[in-house]
Amino acid sequence: MRRLIVMVLGLAMMTSPAVAADAVVKDGDTVQLGDKVFRLEGIDAPELDQRCVNQFADPSACGIEARDALVKLIGGRSVACRDLGPDPVFKGRRLGTCAIAGETDSLSRRMVQDGFALNAVTGGKDRFAGDEAKARDEHKGLWQGCFVAPNDFRRWNRDAALRGAACREDKRAALIDAMFPDTPAMLPGCTIKGKIARRARITGNVGLYQIRGCPSYASLTKPNRWFCSEDDARAAGFRKAYNCRIKTTP
Structure with missing residues (x-):
């Protein structure tokens, strides 16, 4: 067999x-x-x-x-x-x-x-x-x-x-x-913040992510997730926050 x-x-x-x-x-x-x-x-x-x-x-x-x-x-x-x-x-x-x-x-x-x-x-x-x-x-x-x-x-x-x-x-x-800590520690080299948000469901996502340089990056003090790349964030069902207008590498 x-x-x-x-x-x-x-x-x-x-x-x-x-x-x-x-x-x-x-x-x-x-x-x-x-x-x-x-x-x-x-x-x-x-x-x-x-x-x-x-x-x-x-x-x-x-x-x-x-x-x-x-x-x-x-x-x-x-x-x-x-x-x-x-x-x-x-x-x-x-x-x-x-x-x-x-x-x-x-x-x-x-x-x-x-x-x-x-x-x-x-x-x-x-x-x-x-x-x-x-x-x-x-x-x-x-x-x-x-x-x-x-x-x-x-x-x-x-x-x-x-x-x-x-x-x-x-x-x-x-x-x-x-x-599920209120302020999860950032992983080394993984600086992208992810926040689970109901409003993201409108576009079929589970949350929003922000990269360094986004206007609200610093004020997002309680992210749910940390990602190492935008590709990883998108794969997990997060979309970039609409107020992130800086140019990034896909």
Whole structure:
């Protein structure tokens, strides 16, 4: 059966558009190969600026931890991605089934097994639920601390379910405050401020972003998100604030 699965995967990689190259890891479920940015299909990892709480009850930069886990997993080896088409959620991204050259398990499965990503149902498929349950039971990666699902973080959902071995409902208020701080710290080199705003929904977005030089940049003292590039902000569903009229590089 395993041989059959390997043969089918190999056939799919031969019959579908694929890209193979050295990968640039953008976050725990996003890699760039050449000029294409792929989101790893079937999983959801913490956003780069997402915050969690570790097993010692201290705030942790779990988004960076997930990115670094993927960097370590790849280990400088070449990555091949089967292009599944435009990402229906993240603008400008492609969905990809990606694996390290010469390996059969996808990066998606490995990240879930290591506890740094969640299973995500896509196209009616729920392939990594067993891997997630095993990582949870063994307290791997994120599961040894306390966190919320990446989708809840993206929506700034303070009512989100708590996940992980270190979660305590009697400490919920403090845990939520740590994961959704009023003034989140800026990531090194990531200076773009994002603010979730209802008025952005008129244009099909979840929020607005401002770059340095925008008139209201300094006065936006409580951003919800920090982005490293305008491309990342747009992919997350944020649009540039209308009062930002300075010229920028796309």
